[in-house]
Amino acid sequence: xxxxxxxxDAMGGDFGPHSIVPASIACLAEFPSLHLVLVGxxxxxxxxxxxxxxxxxxxxxxxxxxxxxxxxxxxxxALRGKPDSxxxxxxxxxxxxxxxxxxxxxxxxxxxxLSRYVLKTLPGIDRPAMVTAIPTERGHCHLLDLxxxxxxxxxxxxxxxxxxxxxxxxxxxxxxxxxxxxxxxxDIKGNQQVKLAASLLQQAEELNYIGYIEGxxxxxxEADVVVCDGFVGNILLKSSxxxxxxxxxxxxxxxxxxxxxxxxxxxxxxxLRRLQADLAPARHxxxxxxxxxxxxxxxxxxxxxxxxxxxxxxxxxxxxxDLPQRLHSRLExxxx
Amino acid sequence: xxxxxxxxDAMGGDFGPHSIVPASIACLAEFPSLHLVLVGxxxxxxxxxxxxxxxxxxxxxxxxxxxxxxxxxxxxxALRGKPDSxxxxxxxxxxxxxxxxxxxxxxxxxxxxLSRYVLKTLPGIDRPAMVTAIPTERGHCHLLDLxxxxxxxxxxxxxxxxxxxxxxxxxxxxxxxxxxxxxxxxDIKGNQQVKLAASLLQQAEELNYIGYIEGxxxxxxEADVVVCDGFVGNILLKSSxxxxxxxxxxxxxxxxxxxxxxxxxxxxxxxLRRLQADLAPARHxxxxxxxxxxxxxxxxxxxxxxxxxxxxxxxxxxxxxDLPQRLHSRLExxxx
Numbered sequence: 073x074x075x076x077x078x079x080x081d082a083m084g085g086d087f088g089p090h091s092i093v094p095a096s097i098a099c100l101a102e103f104p105s106l107h108l109v110l111v112g113x114x115x116x117x118x119x120x121x122x123x124x125x126x127x128x129x130x131x132x133x134x135x136x137x138x139x140x141x142x143x144x145x146x147x148x149x150a151l152r153g154k155p156d157s158x159x160x161x162x163x164x165x166x167x168x169x170x171x172x173x174x175x176x177x178x179x180x181x182x183x184x185x186l187s188r189y190v191l192k193t194l195p196g197i198d199r200p201a202m203v204t205a206i207p208t209e210r211g212h213c214h215l216l217d218l219x220x221x222x223x224x225x226x227x228x229x230x231x232x233x234x235x236x237x238x239x240x241x242x243x244x245x246x247x248x249x250x251x252x253x254x255x256x257x258x259d260i261k262g263n264q265q266v267k268l269a270a271s272l273l274q275q276a277e278e279l280n281y282i283g284y285i286e287g288x289x290x291x292x293x294e295a296d297v298v299v300c301d302g303f304v305g306n307i308l309l310k311s312s313x314x315x316x317x318x319x320x321x322x323x324x325x326x327x328x329x330x331x332x333x334x335x336x337x338x339x340x341x342x343x344l345r346r347l348q349a350d351l352a353p354a355r356h357x358x359x360x361x362x363x364x365x366x367x368x369x370x371x372x373x374x375x376x377x378x379x380x381x382x383x384x385x386x387x388x389x390x391x392x393x394d395l396p397q398r399l400h401s402r403l404e405x406x407x408x
Numbered sequence: 409x410x411x412x413x414x415x416x417d418a419m420g421g422d423f424g425p426h427s428i429v430p431a432s433i434a435c436l437a438e439f440p441s442l443h444l445v446l447v448g449x450x451x452x453x454x455x456x457x458x459x460x461x462x463x464x465x466x467x468x469x470x471x472x473x474x475x476x477x478x479x480x481x482x483x484x485x486a487l488r489g490k491p492d493s494x495x496x497x498x499x500x501x502x503x504x505x506x507x508x509x510x511x512x513x514x515x516x517x518x519x520x521x522l523s524r525y526v527l528k529t530l531p532g533i534d535r536p537a538m539v540t541a542i543p544t545e546r547g548h549c550h551l552l553d554l555x556x557x558x559x560x561x562x563x564x565x566x567x568x569x570x571x572x573x574x575x576x577x578x579x580x581x582x583x584x585x586x587x588x589x590x591x592x593x594x595d596i597k598g599n600q601q602v603k604l605a606a607s608l609l610q611q612a613e614e615l616n617y618i619g620y621i622e623g624x625x626x627x628x629x630e631a632d633v634v635v636c637d638g639f640v641g642n643i644l645l646k647s648s649x650x651x652x653x654x655x656x657x658x659x660x661x662x663x664x665x666x667x668x669x670x671x672x673x674x675x676x677x678x679x680l681r682r683l684q685a686d687l688a689p690a691r692h693x694x695x696x697x698x699x700x701x702x703x704x705x706x707x708x709x710x711x712x713x714x715x716x717x718x719x720x721x722x723x724x725x726x727x728x729x730d731l732p733q734r735l736h737s738r739l740e741x742x743x744x
Contacts, residue, residue, distance in 0.1 A: 143594075144594050144596070146596050181596075207654075208654065209654050209657065219591050222591060222598060222599045223599050223600075253643060255555050255558060255638065255639055255642040255643065258479075258480050260480070260482050260517075262558060262639075263558045263559050263639055264559075286642075286643070286646045287642070287643045287644070287645065287646030287647030287648070287649070287650055288646045288647065288649050288650030288653070289650070290647055290650060291647065291650030291651050291653070291654045292650060292654075300643075302591065303591055303598075303599055303640065304639065304640055304643055306591040306622075306623070307589060307591065307622070307623045307636070307640055307643075307644055308623070308643055308644065308647050309623065310622045310623030310624045311623030311624065311626060311627065311644050311647070311648060312623070312647060312648070312651050313623070313624050314623055314624030314625070314626060314627030314628060315627050315648050315651055315652065316651065316655065317624070317627070318543075318544065318545050318627045318628075319652065319655055321545065323659070
């Protein structure tokens, strides 16, 4: 395989280039064949890069883009009003074959709209979905959609199920168990979209559809791929992050208050922090857009340098697995 | 106040009378003025009661009902097909003034349909909602709806907000901060129902509406009342329970494995279990139906005897606070 090249939207996210430039430089050190193209205000980026001595500039390019998409910009604004945004130029590098993946920590809605416009979706896919792996009692579960699509039809949920299954297979899960997130496991439960999606999935004999799953079943590890609309997925993911943070804070307080001993604290607190990190996967690992003609990884807007590095690593894995091509082959069979 | 009388659907829930009879007897011992009416198969219930010596039968009545609503019965079946179900007879006791509250661990959809049919909603309320208090970093937050209504219009969400605020006030929260659960806090975020509900709430100057809240903000305690449709609320609640259980299990395993010492385990594990109980509020405390002409508390289907006792206690508080009358007075002002 030729050396991987990843286009980085260097201006997005809550911390922007101040977090993204160090993350990029750290990844170049970690992966000696990796090339990165930082897209954004060139003079500013070059100045930030210059603060790091010893950077291999042969593998770190800067591509100028004069505009920045704000976290509050509407998708339509991003599409029509900012033709030279860092996000758009990064996606165009990918479209034009000058990069094999794009990573951004910017505005999710704008990234989705621009990705669809610039890269187009795979044949048979109406809307791309966001997916990430969240920890369960038995391992991990691939949850989608995470917020790209707040309103979904049954057909969209079906497409998410197919894409989630293919992505899970690419990541090594044999015959992934697919479930629809619902308010109960009985047939009569749920809204119209979920019930219709269930009947579509039941007809697709090739898929290992196991039925409805509830919120607690998800964490018990009862499925490998859990499908829901982006409204529900986003709220599930963020509330889980919030709950994990709250539990960690309470445990820390309890240990400091009740157990006293420095020994216990020094043993328990690192465990707590590791668990908390494991439970904030979107913040730490980023989320993939599935269903596009290209690899796009969204880093969490509030992710620091460490989180952005994880998103770059995820993009590298997807390049290595050639995920869009795998999806394309399987989708041809399952959807068309 | 006269002695409180609570009608108990003794046949519902995963454990049925085997859990409900002991819970009822325990509550009679705890509250010396309380009267309970157990509704269900009389001979079976009397036999179970007879196993407990010393029960004050003057405060524990049995009302026969020949039918039982199953956990899988559709609401329409429960309404039309089972006129003598324990759930329905319990609600009729409430309607007829022979009880001041009803507690059931049965099928949620059936309980909602029967409650609306037998008791009717308060003027101005289209649909009752289920609410419970979940723990946050700063205290508690009243979350509704928890699953009674899987599809909600903006007007329904608005009504839930009003009811949640009044219930929170009745429980001692001054000027409760009301928020709508959404996938972002910016105005452009969300689906149509949520955006419309926001504009309705902005116009209601009397309400302390603070805007959108995300899943993590909920656990940070940024609002006292959080409003969403029943699909989202149910999944948030159940996934939180599942996550809390998973974290507890992992922590237990980590302590047993890494710390070894019995001392640490004996100190840490009770704290973990307390936290887990606190984080499973619906299972432990039950959920109230708001918006009916009467007090109905739903105990978790999988709740054991301890959970059912909590649901009875909650019903007692609502009787004491005369919650339906409070709601009625405030709703007249805010909705009509």
